[in-house]
Amino acid sequence: MPEAEMLRVTGGSSQVFALGKGDRLRVFDLEGGQNALLYAFGPKDALPASHPAAPRDALAGLIAANENAGATHHRLAGRDLASASGILVSGPQAEAGEALALAAEDEMTCVLIVPSTPSTADAVAPATDFALEIARSEQAPPASQPVPPLAEPLQDFRIKAATAERFEVKAGQYIQIMDIDGRQCSDFLAFDTELLGQGIECGLDATATRTIMGRAYPGPGLFSKFYDQRMRATVEVVQDTCGRHDTFGLACTMKYYDDQGYPGHDSCSENFNKVLAPVGIPSRPGWPAINFFFNTQVNHDGTIGADEPWSRPGDYVLLRALADLTCAASSCADDIDPANGWNPTDIQVRVYGAEHDFPKAIATRMTPDSPPVFTKETAFHSRVAPLSRRMVEYKGYWFANSFLADGAVAEYWACREKVAVIDLSALRKFEVLGPDAEALLDYAVTRDVTKLAVGQVVYTAICYPHGGMLDDGTVFRLGPQQFRLICGDPYVGAHLRQLAVEKCFKAWVRSSTDQLHNIAVQGPKSRDLLSKIVWTAPTQPAVTEIGVFRSTVGRLGDAQGPALVVSRTGYTGELGYEIFCHPRDGATLWDAVFATGKPLGVVPMGLEALDMLRIEAGLIFAGYEFMDEIDPFEAGIGFTVPLVSKKGDFVGREALVKRKAEPQRKLVGLEIEGRESAHHGDHVYAGRARIGVVTSGMRSPILDKTIALARVDVGSSAIGTEIEVGKLDGHQKRLKAKVVRFAHYDPDKTRVKM
Template sequence: MHGSSVLHTFTNTGFDSTGRRFPGFPKTSDTRTHILAAREALQLILSTGDLLSIDGVGPNQSLVLVAFDEVGQPRLENLGLTPTGQVEIVNFDSARFSGWVRAQGGAGQIPCHRLDQTTEPVILRAETPITVWVIRPLERSELIQGMETGCVSIQHKSAAMSDPYLPPLLGDTRDEFTVPKGRAIAYELKAGEFAQIIDVEGQQCSDFMALRADGLDRGDEWMIDSTATRSMVRRAFPGPGLLDKFYDREMRPLLNVVQDTCGRHDTFGLACTARGYEERGFPGHLNCSDNMSNALAPYGVTRRAAWPAINFFWNTWVNPATHHIQTEESHSRPGDYVAMRAIEDLVCVSTACPDDIDPINGWNPTDVHVRIYRPETPIRRAVAYREKEDAPMSISQESAFHDRLAPLTQHFAPARDLWAPVSYPAHGTLGEYWACRQAVTVQDMSGLRKFDIIGPDAEALLQLATTRNVAKLPVWRGSYTLMCDESGAVIDDGTLFRLAPEIFRWCCGSEESGRALQTLADERGLQVRVHALRGAMPNLAIQGPNSRDLLRNIVFTQPHVPALDHLKWFGVTVARLRDREGAPFMLSRSGYTGELGYEVFCSKSDAVAIWDAVMEAGEEFGITPMGSAALDVIRIEAGLAGANAEFAPGVDAFEAGLGFAVDLTKSDFTGKAALERNAREPRRALKGLLIGCDDVPAHGAPVFAGERQVGVVTSATRSPMLEHAIAMARLSVEHAENGSELEIGQLDGRMKRLGATVSDIPFIDPQRKRARA
């Protein structure tokens, strides 16, 4: 790594003098894993010899496979299968499949092969190039009632050898090339074209700079300016959405980020320099700044000893205690990428960093690949989402309600693996807030995670896993509860509904609680299945004092289930839209606002119809769509806990203000011993702070009693109803008495403080009378 091994020269014959890959460069096969949930359809493009492995088809479950040749004709035999029936469009979310079939000129009945329960993986081989659709059928009513849902794992292993770790193409490329390790390549982008910067092997860094082509023609070097960009977007890292652009020093946008699968970059440091290596004892070491100067020289760009750059995949952060810039190994995985759209004609340069004396790329410089896509390529905005660090990556999707949301707002933000509206400009956050308080709102909450827990030991599992007594939960009732780890820290919170004696539905915030349930079931040998619904059940929150009146116009229930007017707080039922033939959905009297409210859970196939019905029925009641910004104001006023705010790793349920959801009289549950100990001698408590001004402190702001910090702000907002700022804060019990006068530190608490009075939470409607109305 040091001395004579420093990267001065290259002997890799896989590249020509420009860095473009020669034919015959070492290649590798590719295996991709897909998870298929109930009613989903997955399209796979198979080449000759590709293998398809299917695992996890459980009891009373099935998969449907359909195969087409290159001209769109059914060809199950090319996958070694025989037809066993016809595709039933109504049994899955078929819009994408049907559109594809029509585009191929297909119509009528389509032969399929049905695959029932498997005890071991089924492996299929493509005899010719084919398109395969794998479908997980389930009737809509069965999905809503929690009957035999579940996910299936599908692996596609490519037989053909491909360039190492390169992700699938995003569209029609104009050019692509590899930047060898320790090199830089300059290239041109026309306005509207896309550049995809790919980390080939993972944990590599790639410096990037762009200059306006029209400026270079005049002898002006208008390039990305870090100060202007930080000022314009008010953030330091790239991200899709409205705050995603890179600007020059005249505040003119040059590029915007369209997709980012890594999410951790240092966008405004310097590329590595000769001086940086010299001062650490490595004179003559290759460096990105010199490489960039050399690559840009043919365009007449002035040479620089140190180039500012967007440092893609460089895992850098500011230490909150010392404010020093720190760095560690990159977060990027093989094939991670950033895709950007050029707003102007540009000259760009990309590097593959040669740094082998720092951890930024694991001390192992590797290649970077660049693809340039034509302007007409339909690359949608997206970021990567992984359920956990080693889980397969998925690109953020549009919600099932997106066709109705998109005409109303352009302000979306990632909510796990979906885009969720932040606000609607026709009403604004404040208008949405008052609509929820005084009339009725509808909000897309499809980012919630849902799990069905089914089987004779379902109750036993949930008794062990959750903090409330599940044995007391009747059918058609729900309960807000927690899942904790052994230390009593909250893993997740959510609502547990009982749909039948042996069927529960857990609606929560993260996939970790689903994994914890499965682990506990396996450890105890319980007869239970934990089914992740993934994206199969989008949901709407209909909240506000007029919500019940609205729903009376569209909800139909059968006599054997609770009617709308019979639902008490946290009651649940299954219903249909308007009449017995309407779209089925689960209806619960629940929400995250503290107001009277309901939640509707439906099939993706019925999402648009249900949205339309809600909006039509809500016109007379003043219905308003609501985004996440207004919801955050309302939930803080209502004293409702948020993940990574009120509860976070290292914070037990009582310190998170969630002791009301802990039943210590239960015989046992995960974390009980720790919570019993902490309940006897609490050290911290979650309390409210009434702030005597409109200044809103930041999450994590210190709370002081004199010179000593005695707490920390977990969430804060300006309350429109109280007409001043409020906060929830975790305080030492010695300073948590109502009426205590404390101060919230701004500017580290030294230069500015906000006076605050300790109070109970919720701030508004402490008896929850509005929700119980």
């Protein structure tokens, strides 16, 4: 029987799908508490009577209110919408998990609708996702068709396994190369058509591309171009759903198969020779190619290794031609190693017109079985993007690394001396609601949530049972049974829901990241700025009255302005605030902050300056100071683990008791001689012995010192201990350093408390 098909229906959208006789459907309310309706065109009793009926005449209105209404209406064209039967498959009290299971007794067309309700910053009503699992009957034909095109294609053809095809595109047109069944590589060549007409062969060059781009594989955004031998940009990467490719090898060659004992085996290079010969391109024994979906890596010893591709069925790369090109693409013929999952399959190529404006995007997956999610624009993107040409993908969103007008160092100084604003909307927000919301969070995090008052915020660690950190974040208490957890890892929501099931807590964890976007307003003049634009009701504290780690609910401008949540929190070591709003109000909020802040010297700030500020302030970052092998004590935030005062149990408590009693490593501050910086991953030595690793490092502008954070053996962690940072192989070059108190800047946090 074919593998089950998985579909994702995002909150506030709808999905049309067909079921054949004998197909089995399972519907999952992924986060619980979300309304959803299932309609069917087919037999009268197609849907189970055990679920409440949904009104037949509401289908058209529900579809129209959802994000993809046009696509859904198009797929139902010609049908009498009022003839569909419908049921409610989930509702506000539903737990996370399976909401419906049925077997189709006959063919039918179904529509799942996940409605959304209006949301504001002070009344968040997130619409969350559903998943569909369809197990086709044995009589159904195996699904091996490409996913629908992105638009009406100019060319649309299939490259059979172990073959290649030639095609031409014009400047500005888009090329989509798709792995239909997954785990299949495709080599790609492109030549300047005008030069070919002059008898000059000028194609893509991986070495020129890597050298100019400074990275192994160009991705959408800043590093997005492939170059030819003239070092001219030839194609631009617009979208990538796989994220793992290779650009440093040849397309497979006859010599490779001969040497492996397979003489006469098909090869991509020979297949290219066949399709390129008619346009006068001489044959080569091996073609340097862009190897899409080929999973290769350079090992520490300099050898090149390969494994099965990361690509899943339907994964693709979307390119834009920057010149008129003669292209060739292959379906790799390799079936003697893991390169194509041991079984070569087909590749689909589509060409789209230059009139389209496909957004630049990289697909990410929260877990290996999650559907791909494209890079999103935040509520402030329309204001941020025109000011920066260094937009980078960060945790699924586009962010500015720095801005044109000032640059990272000037942005840093603005935050230290005046006021700076940074978009932090990629922070994941989760609404934790219900009678056991407090109990769930108190069990999930290390801090004592039972002590939180309404309006209070607490910084905490989130640990695995073995004591290693999943994430850090802040918990807001919004009411007796209402909490908001803000962190960095989208998996935290799934983790909380799993804990709720294991402990039988009656609580719902709803993802609200897309309903709450936020900026941080940081610096000594931040209070002056916000006091001029944030209105609060008499029952709420004013901005000037918010203490450290406190929040208030207000509005922008006056009582009729957009709703805001303002917290006195930040990641800079300065007096600062974070402002949360609904995405529809993002541009209005940004404009108000900058109009009011202009006399105060406000500037926009990017991620590069933020990293400098947080290192000086001794603030930790995921993947650097902590990860799942590192506990909060080793990460320098042992204060978030009150093992004595917190009486209740929490995830990792038993392991953390042992880890605290027998510490092995400690996060310390380093002061390094000279002006050369240590970087993340540099090893720390005591004599010949390696005793630790630098987690973050920089040259501090305000201290005029080279500083770092490092995780070292506890025996070398005392303040004043002299150690060295190794460069090159760790022994040929050393930077002298000593252990110092951190945070390096304002270690007593006096500026935060101003």
